[in-house]
Structures are given as C-alpha cells and as structure tokens.
Amino acid sequence: MTFLKVFMSVNLKTSRHKTSALSFVLALVISTVGIVAAPNSVEAKPAISIAKDDDWKTGPLPQGVNKKEIDALVKNAMGPRDNKIRVRSVLITINDKIVYERYHPLDNKESILDTFSVSKSFVATIIGMLIDDGRLSLDQPAPVAAWSNPNDPRSAITIRNLLHMSSGLTWKEDYSAGDSSTIAMLFAPVASDYAIALPLESKPGTQFEYNSGNSAILMRIITDTLGGTPQAESYIKKRLLDPLGIKRVDYQRDLSGRIVGFMGINMTARDQARFGLLYLRNGVWGKKKVISPEWVKFSSTPSPIFQGYAGHWWTHYLLGSSASPGDFTALGYYGQYVTVSRSKRMVMVINTAFEGTPTEQTVKARNLVQTLYALFPAK
Numbered sequence: 001m002t003f004l005k006v007f008m009s010v011n012l013k014t015s016r017h018k019t020s021a022l023s024f025v026l027a028l029v030i031s032t033v034g035i036v037a038a039p040n041s042v043e044a045k046p047a048i049s050i051a052k053d054d055d056w057k058t059g060p061l062p063q064g065v066n067k068k069e070i071d072a073l074v075k076n077a078m079g080p081r082d083n084k085i086r087v088r089s090v091l092i093t094i095n096d097k098i099v100y101e102r103y104h105p106l107d108n109k110e111s112i113l114d115t116f117s118v119s120k121s122f123v124a125t126i127i128g129m130l131i132d133d134g135r136l137s138l139d140q141p142a143p144v145a146a147w148s149n150p151n152d153p154r155s156a157i158t159i160r161n162l163l164h165m166s167s168g169l170t171w172k173e174d175y176s177a178g179d180s181s182t183i184a185m186l187f188a189p190v191a192s193d194y195a196i197a198l199p200l201e202s203k204p205g206t207q208f209e210y211n212s213g214n215s216a217i218l219m220r221i222i223t224d225t226l227g228g229t230p231q232a233e234s235y236i237k238k239r240l241l242d243p244l245g246i247k248r249v250d251y252q253r254d255l256s257g258r259i260v261g262f263m264g265i266n267m268t269a270r271d272q273a274r275f276g277l278l279y280l281r282n283g284v285w286g287k288k289k290v291i292s293p294e295w296v297k298f299s300s301t302p303s304p305i306f307q308g309y310a311g312h313w314w315t316h317y318l319l320g321s322s323a324s325p326g327d328f329t330a331l332g333y334y335g336q337y338v339t340v341s342r343s344k345r346m347v348m349v350i351n352t353a354f355e356g357t358p359t360e361q362t363v364k365a366r367n368l369v370q371t372l373y374a375l376f377p378a379k
Contacts, residue, residue: 055245056270059097065375067100074102077368081105084355085364087335088113089269091349092372093277101269104353112250112266113351116332119252119265120215121299122275124163124312126222126232128295129239131159135225138163138298143221146196157204159221162214163311164303168202169195171211175333175358182212191254191262192220208306212262215312219261229258243285244278246271263332269349276330276338276347300328300340320370324378334358335365343378 061067077087081104088107092100103109115122130136138160141147147154154169161167174180181198188194195213202209226232233251241249248271252264259265267275278284279299283291299311308317314331316323324343331337337350350369352361 054247054270057097059094059099061099062094062377064377070100070372070375071102073368073371077364078102078104084353085357085360086353086355087350087365087368088353089349089351090368090372091269091273092376093273093347094376095345096277096281098270098273103269109268109270111268112248113269113272114264114332114334114336114354115266115272115351116263116334116336117212117215118272118330118332118336118338119261119263120212120312121330121338122265123215123219123222123261124299125240125275125278125291125295126236127159127163127218128291128299129235130222130225132292132295136221142217143224144196144217153200154204159218161204162218164205164305165208165210165214165309166205166303166305167211167214167217168200168204168207168209169198169211169213170201171195171198171209171213173210173212185213185216185262186254188254190256190258191260192216192258196220206305208303208309210309215262216260218312219259222261223258232259240290243288243290244271244274246274269351272338272349272351273347276340276349279328279340280342280345280347300326318366318369319373322370322374334361335363337365337369339369339373341373341376344373344376345379346376348372 061070074087074090077090079086086104088104088111090100090102091098101109103111107113127136131138136143136159139158141155142157142159142162147157149155157167157169172179172181175182185191185194195216198213223229223232226235240246246267248267250266251259252266254260278290279296282293283289283296299313300315301310302315303309308315310328313328316325316327318329318331319327319339324341327339327341327343329337329339334354335350335352337348339346339348341348348369350365352365
C-alpha cells in the first residue's frame with residue numbers, strides 16, 4: 001500500500017514513493033535503539049520545561065455543530081480502555097479557544113504524545129526562522145559540506161528542494177526490513193550522515209518523493225548553522241517554545257545524541273495546537289511576530305511539482321472532498337494530525353496510539369479527521 005493511498009483518498013499526481021505497513025521489525029528496532037519513546041516516557045536527556053501557566057481559553061462549539069454527534073464519533077474512535085487500535089487525543093480550537101477536548105482513559109492533557117512526522121513541519125518552521133533571520137535562503141544550495149564540490153551533482157540541491165521533498169536523493173521510505181532507507185538511517189550513528197551520503201536518482205527539483213532523509217538533512221543544516229546541538233536547542237527554545245508557552249518537548253535523538261528531526265519532536269496535544277495556531281495566526285503570537293507571513297504562505301502553498309505537498313506540510317487534499325484550498329496539515333505516521341483551517345478558523349489535533357497496525361490506525365484517524373472537519377462550518 002502506498003503512502004499516498006493510505007493518507008489521501010484523492011487521485012493526485014503519482015509519485016514513486018511507496019511504503020509498506022510498519023513491520024514488527026521496525027517496532028523492535030525503535031524500542032531497542034530508543035528512537036521512539038513510549039507514550040508518556042521521558043528522554044534520557046531532560047525534557048525542556050518552561051514554567052508558564054496554561055493560558056488556554058475555552059469556548060462553545062459553533063452554532064449548528066452537535067456535541068453529541070462529535071462525542072459519539074470520538075468515543076468510537078477511542079474505543080474501550082484496553083483497545084490497541086485507538087485514538088489517544090482529540091482537540092479542536094475555533095477562534096483561538098478550545099471548543100472540544102477529549103482523551104483516551106490512559107491519557108490526559110499532560111501526556112506527551114508521539115508526533116512522528118508532524119515533527120517535519122516543526123523542523124521546517126526553524127528553517128523558516130533562520131531564513132527570516134537572513135542566515136539561510138530558500139534557493140541557495142543546501143549548506144552541506146559533503147556536497148560542496150561543484151562537480152558533485154548534489155551541490156544543486158537547494159533548501160527549497162529539501163522542503164518540497166524533491167531533492168532527488170536515492171531513497172526508499174519503506175518501514176519493513178531489508179533495503180529500507182528509513183531503518184538504515186535509524187541504525188546510523190548519525191542519522192543525517194546516512195542521508196547526506198546518498199547519491200542522486202533524479203535531478204533536484206523535478207520529482208516529488210517523500211523522503212525522511214530530507215528532513216534529517218534540514219535538521220542537520222539547523223544544527224550546523226547554529227553551531228551545534230546545544231545551540232540549536234537554545235535557539236528553538238528562545239525563538240519558538242518560549243513565545244508560544246510550550247511547556248515541554250521530548251526530542252528523539254540518534255545514537256550520537258543529535259536531534260533527528262524527521263520524527264519524534266513530541267509534546268502534549270495542547271502544545272501541538274499552539275504550533276498549529278501559530279500558523280493560523282499568520283506567524284504572530286500575541287503582539288510578537290514569531291515567523292514571517294511570507295514563510296507561512298510558502299509553507300502552505302502547494303509545490304509546483306506535486307499539489308498534495310507544500311513546504312513540509314500536506315495540503316488540503318488530505319481533508320476530504322469538502323476541504324477548502326489553503327487549509328493544510330502536519331501529518332505523522334499511525335495517524336497523527338495537526339490540521340490548520342483558515343476557512344473555519346480552526347486547529348484540530350488528533351493523536352493515535354503506536355500499537356496495532358499502521359494501516360488500521362491511519363484509516364481510523366483519517367476518517368475521524370475528515371468527518372470532524374466536515375461538521376464545522378466555514379467562517
């Protein structure tokens with residue numbers, strides 16, 4: 001089953017990217033090397049803690065939206081307490097206020113939830129900040145030392161290419177054993193080194209292929225630009241976490257201790273909603289511009305080579321036939337969603353358990369997201 005068929009129910013331009021169901025082998029790999037933390041677990045390194053009160057306000061559901069209908073949908077998605085195929089959290093904001101919030105009995109608003117590839121959109125945000133700062137630019141050759149020789153065809157890869165998943169690097173985004181690039185990167189002492197060393201298979205900027213290696217390389221660019229992992233963490237805290245009041249982030253790291261970036265920037269559902277709300281507010285939090293409107297526009301504008309993907313965010317096609325162009329989603333494996341709807345002034349966060357099969361969890365989450373999205377009226 002292809003990645004796009006699992007996550008998207010529309011017929012878009014075909015990509016060569018295919019992915020199988022996550023096998024027992026990957027689950028074993030992840031639990032062994034500690035790339036993915038179990039729900040509510042804490043990294044070996046202390047999580048970032050920010051001493052701020054939770055300042056969320058609550059509000060009523062929009063007129064015409066039936067709470068009992070939502071409750072029934074969410075209850076069915078969460079299932080019984082011991083259900084492995086379950087949704088862990090559902091949080092919806094309208095006009096900056098929480099209008100619906102519910103957790104599985106094993107979770108609560110303080111639970112640190114697995115985000116998987118939602119992390120990619122987070123990494124892209126840091127890239128955007130560095131571009132806003134003038135330290136990087138979208139169309140510069142990616143500042144990767146191993147690609148600096150002008151005779152190396154990879155020297156043509158730009159930051160824009162990496163963000164659009166069009167780097168052209170050889171990759172197999174397959175989560176089964178064997179020749180999976182993803183598993184090989186998980187085992188590498190430095191995840192980004194594995195991705196950086198790969199050859200091209202197509203000309204940069206000409207073909208979409210979903211590639212977690214691109215995101216690992218972007219995280220490496222962040223780290224190198226800022227002078228190291230501690231400096232990168234400090235920058236992220238100062239520029240993104242502190243302004244938004246995000247209380248805690250658990251970073252997944254490779255064997256060298258570096259933040260991998262392509263997955264595992266884990267946080268509570270409420271803090272994921274803050275991240276989505278930053279984009280809904282066009283980059284402004286309170287009176288502070290955290291990211292530029294130009295970056296928000298780039299992040300949510302479909303790539304010219306594949307309309308289903310933007311600047312490390314998925315476009316409105318994920319949200320079903322009722323979706324409004326301009327709405328977009330950060331999407332993670334097993335059905336993790338941070339959906340930003342400009343048309344409804346809404347942010348919706350869905351998290352599922354890392355249990356059962358990915359296809360079951362993905363379908364459950366996708367159906368719930370699309371159904372809930374359709375229930376809310378446009379503003």
